[in-house]
Amino acid sequence: METLRKPLILIVDDTPKNIQVLGKTLHDIGYNVSFATSGKQGLDSRKKEIPDLILLDIQMPEMDGFEVCKILKVKPETKDIPVIFLTALTDSDKIVQGFEIGAVDYITKPFHTAELTIIINTSSKSAASLLENLLEWARSQTGEISIKPKNISINNLFSKTIQIVSAMAIKKNITIEMQQMNDEIVYADKLLVNTILRNLLTNAIKFTYSGGKVVLSTEKKKEFLEISVSDTGVGIEPGNIDKIFKIDSKFSNLGTEKEKGTGLGLILCKEFVEKQGGTIWVESKLEKGSKFTFRLPLGKNDTFYGEKL
Numbered sequence: 248m249e250t251l252r253k254p255l256i257l258i259v260d261d262t263p264k265n266i267q268v269l270g271k272t273l274h275d276i277g278y279n280v281s282f283a284t285s286g287k288q289g290l291d292s293r294k295k296e297i298p299d300l301i302l303l304d305i306q307m308p309e310m311d312g313f314e315v316c317k318i319l320k321v322k323p324e325t326k327d328i329p330v331i332f333l334t335a336l337t338d339s340d341k342i343v344q345g346f347e348i349g350a351v352d353y354i355t356k357p358f359h360t361a362e363l364t365i366i367i368n369t370s371s372k373s374a375a376s377l378l379e380n381l382l383e384w385a386r387s388q389t390g391e392i393s394i395k396p397k398n399i400s401i402n403n404l405f406s407k408t409i410q411i412v413s414a415m416a417i418k419k420n421i422t423i424e425m426q427q428m429n430d431e432i433v434y435a436d437k438l439l440v441n442t443i444l445r446n447l448l449t450n451a452i453k454f455t456y457s458g459g460k461v462v463l464s465t466e467k468k469k470e471f472l473e474i475s476v477s478d479t480g481v482g483i484e485p486g487n488i489d490k491i492f493k494i495d496s497k498f499s500n501l502g503t504e505k506e507k508g509t510g511l512g513l514i515l516c517k518e519f520v521e522k523q524g525g526t527i528w529v530e531s532k533l534e535k536g537s538k539f540t541f542r543l544p545l546g547k548n549d550t551f552y553g554e555k556l
Contacts, residue, residue: 257298258282259289259315260333261307265356269302286310290318298328302354305334305345313348320349346418353414394436394522398546401474402430404437405463408444415452416461419503423448426464431472432546439519440543446512447476447539454537455480456503471525472545477538483531491529492517516541 256278258269263284270280281298283289286307301319305312312332319325332345332353345353402425409423416423433440451461459479466473481503483491491513520527520541531537 253277253279254299255279255281255296257289257292257301259284259286259301259307259312260304261285262304265304265333286312286315289315297324301328301330303330303332303350305332313344316345316348316350346414394439396434396436396523398432398434399437399440400430401433401440401465401472402428404440404444408441408448409463411445412448412452415449419452419455419459420457421452421455422460424460424462426462428465431465431467433472433543434545434547435523435543436519439523443516443519443541444474444476446516447541450512450539451476451478451480451537454478454503467545468542470545471542473540473542475538475540477536479536482533482535482537483529484533488529488531492527 256273258266258273258280259282260266260269261284266282266284270282273280281292281296283292287310289301289303303312303315312334316330316332319328319330326349329351330349332350333356334345334353335356405425409425413423415421448461448463455461455478461479462475462477464475464477466475493514516539517527520543524544525542527539527541529537529539
């Protein structure tokens with residue numbers, strides 16, 4: 248069996264401590280890593296080996312991250328490489344400026360390992376995301392993904408996931424809402440549920456027009472909790488609904504702003520839901536939107552003992 252190549256991530260940051268933390272984290276979760284300590288060095292390093300993803304610090308001397316990104320986006324060999332900005336800035340104007348230049352996301356300092364992992368693994372236009380999804384699919388098929396269920400707060404997962412995808416929503420002026428709900432507890436694997444929610448939210452944002460809305464909601468059904476992600480997007484052709492969860496259909500569409508997808512996100516959702524004893528389905532109307540719902544077991548008792556995010 249052919250071994251999938253590990254994605255290469257280039258870190259460009261003038262602070263050695265940041266490179267050390269990022270490099271170790273990325274290496275531990277299965278990425279190859281290269282680094283540069285200045286914008287010029289980062290531009291030179293791309294000539295040796297083209298990375299799959301670039302983590303680019305904004306505030307650097309001599310040449311800042313914005314300038315480096317502009318150069319990358321005009322070079323034919325680097326214009327399609329996803330760039331994620333690293334920033335201590337919270338100024339929304341700077342974040343928007345980054346998107347306008349061509350970034351696909353941003354990560355705020357100080358770094359949080361879980362957030363870093365999530366953003367990199369699910370970056371919407373990333374070749375690294377494609378390879379990671381392929382790796383996750385391969386691991387799930389060979390039994391390498393172990394399931395470790397515990398009682399977890401679904402509202403905690405909602406809040407954290409919304410933070411992660413908020414950059415995508417801001418870019419498209421899309422509102423994400425959590426409908427008023429009790430903080431239900433499910434008995435599930437936190438990492439797998441994170442992956443499911445991120446993929447469903449990313450998918451909803453991708454296929455919703457600018458100014459639209461995405462809603463998260465829950466409903467108790469006997470011993471299960473039904474978790475839904477609804478959008479006001481383009482909807483799905485009736486003939487395509489049966490294809491979206493099938494690996495052999497190779498079904499993928501461009502988003503409302505020509506965002507590319509791998510076609511594997513929803514397939515992974517189905518796989519990870521079913522591994523936890525649940526089910527997933529979709530209801531959709533063209534030009535009205537879609538509602539993806541999945542079902543997970545409720546917590547095993549009334550006491551919450553799972554790890555909070």
